[in-house]
Amino acid sequence: MTESTAASTELRIPRAFFIYAILYGGMTVLAGVVAFKQVQLWPSNLAVEAGIFPFLMLVVITSTIAQLYGQKMANKMVWIGFIPLAASAALIFLVLSLPPSLEMVEYRGEDLAAFERVLGQTPRILMAGPAAYITSLLLNVWIFSKLRGNGEGGAISLMVRGAIASALSQAIDSVIFITLAFYGEFDITDLMIGQVLAKVTLSFVLVPFLITGGVALAKWLDSKD
Structure with missing residues (x-):
């Protein structure tokens, strides 16, 4: 096999896919951390856990991948997202299991308590997160792809x-x-009614603009290859 033939058969990953995959992995980890805080959606009284913001980024990224590279590639990214999710959970468990330093116990007791309170989630929450993650994101990709039909669709679509x-x-x-x-x-x-209303509201307010921007950025990144 000549050098040119080897180069032509070399696996090439689109630049946008590579960058979005890195961002996707970071968002899967971040969502579980910031979800500890609830924020109010101005100007309403609706409250939503802050994990919705990185989770919306996951939705936007998977939809962008489905739009440009197909439903199968988007589904693969959803499943691959379990790797950083599982790795971060294992590392958090390890860190929580290790004894804190004597200095932290003596002088930073409040920081230690807050750290353990935020990261020491109950087994039910640890089970609920991945179950909701895989079901909702695969559903998002499926609905997005089905609504597309056989056409490319414009910006409004x-x-x-x-x-x-x-x-x-x-x-x-x-x-x-x-x-x-x-x-x-x-x-x-x-709690459920409030969360559903808040997340649906954010989906209609933010996602249309985020996804058009995400697709445009991906096309620009791939054009630089």
Whole structure:
């Protein structure tokens, strides 16, 4: 095999796919950390856990990948997202299991308590997160791809498909996560309604613009190869 033939058969990963895959892995880890805080959606009284923001980035990235490289590639990215998710969970478990330094116990007790409170999630929450993640993101990719049909679709079509797929998958995400994590501990009705409304609202307000920007950026990055 000549050098030119070897080069032609070399596996090439689109630049945008590579960059988005790195960003995707970071967002899967970040979502579980920032979710500890609830934020108010101005100007309403709707409250949503802050993990929705990196999670919306996951939705936008998978939809962008589906738009440019196909549904199968987007599904692969969703499954690959389990790698940083599992690795971060294992490292967090290890760090929590190790004893803190005497200096931290003596002088930074409040910091230690806050650290353990944020990262020491219950087994039910640890189970609920991945279940909601895989179901909602695969559903998002499926809905987004089905709404596309056989055509490429313009910018308006892209925005509408992205918003609908995100809203439906985010609603399912809330139902799965809240049910698995909190059912039986307290009345989850108000929490679930509030989370669904907040996530659907964000999906229609933010996703249309994020996904058009994501697709445009990906095309620009690939044009530089």
